[in-house]
Amino acid sequence: MADTSNEKKRKSVKTIYDRNTGLSIMINLYVIKYIYYHIDKARCFIDEDERGKKRKSYPIYCTDMLPVSRQRLNRINNGQCFEFTRAEANSITETFGIEMKYFRKDDPIAFEIDGIDETSWKCFYKSKYEVDYDLHIDFENEGDDIVKQKVEDILKDLSKDWEQKLKCDNPIFAICYYFKYGERFDRPNAIKSLKDILCELDYREWEKESTTSLSELLKLLRGHYNYINSLVTLNKLKKEQQEKKQHPIPKTKR
Numbered sequence: 001m002a003d004t005s006n007e008k009k010r011k012s013v014k015t016i017y018d019r020n021t022g023l024s025i026m027i028n029l030y031v032i033k034y035i036y037y038h039i040d041k042a043r044c045f046i047d048e049d050e051r052g053k054k055r056k057s058y059p060i061y062c063t064d065m066l067p068v069s070r071q072r073l074n075r076i077n078n079g080q081c082f083e084f085t086r087a088e089a090n091s092i093t094e095t096f097g098i099e100m101k102y103f104r105k106d107d108p109i110a111f112e113i114d115g116i117d118e119t120s121w122k123c124f125y126k127s128k129y130e131v132d133y134d135l136h137i138d139f140e141n142e143g144d145d146i147v148k149q150k151v152e153d154i155l156k157d158l159s160k161d162w163e164q165k166l167k168c169d170n171p172i173f174a175i176c177y178y179f180k181y182g183e184r185f186d187r188p189n190a191i192k193s194l195k196d197i198l199c200e201l202d203y204r205e206w207e208k209e210s211t212t213s214l215s216e217l218l219k220l221l222r223g224h225y226n227y228i229n230s231l232v233t234l235n236k237l238k239k240e241q242q243e244k245k246q247h248p249i250p251k252t253k254r
Contacts, residue, residue: 015105019079019131024110026076027121028102029066031111031155032092033073035175036060038159042182064095065178079131097184098171111172114165115154123147 017025036045037057047056061070067088068076076082089103101109110118125131127144135144158165162176168185177185206214 016081018081024108025084027110034155035159039179041179044182064091067091077129096174096178097186098174124151
């Protein structure tokens with residue numbers, strides 16, 4: 001019988017990261033979570049109850065977008081040793097359509113963000129999560145708390161102006177696009193394509209279609225029109241209701 005002890009040993013070996021070897025993964029997971037909760041997201045990510053309360057995001061934890069629990073992510077952010085599996089890496093990279101190098105087993109790469117370098121991230125984690133990074137550096141009299149706020153301000157601005165600030169080959173662009181439109185950036189946007197086609201379509205093109213074809217198309221178009229019209233009406237009513245709450249009509253004295 002063949003000796004499989006070595007094979008079993010190889011399969012059981014786990015890659016355990018610490019606050020230094022896993023810093024890139026810590027950063028990337030934090031960025032994904034931060035953007036999700038600060039970006040203007042697609043409706044599929046929003047849990048809106050019938051009473052029209054404040055828009056609330058569905059939890060991102062334990063999903064293909066972020067396949068870790070809230071408790072586990074907290075431990076990772078706190079700088080504790082952690083494992084990040086290949087299956088989890090595949091889940092994230094496949095969901096957003098980004099390269100594996102950001103979550104690969106050996107020497108993963110952190111997302112590059114203008115204005116935030118590795119030392120800034122270490123200051124951020126030291127201030128926000130009390131991670132024990134020994135930093136011998138002078139930030140021109142800037143303390144850890146100031147650097148932490150700077151990092152959060154940059155991420156906040158990026159979440160708002162990502163389409164203007166990021167190039168389409170940036171992995172964070174792909175992440176923002178996914179949250180904004182509910183689909184991967186490298187997947188053709190059916191609605192945008194339809195809009196472009198309708199803008200270019202000459203009305204006389206319809207004359208080439210048979211009566212049967214026109215009837216089928218009319219049924220499809222009517223269904224989409226009714227749905228879109230309902231969304232427009234619903235959003236209009238929500239906006240009017242919100243404006244009434246912000247600017248209530250004063251009661252007149254009798």
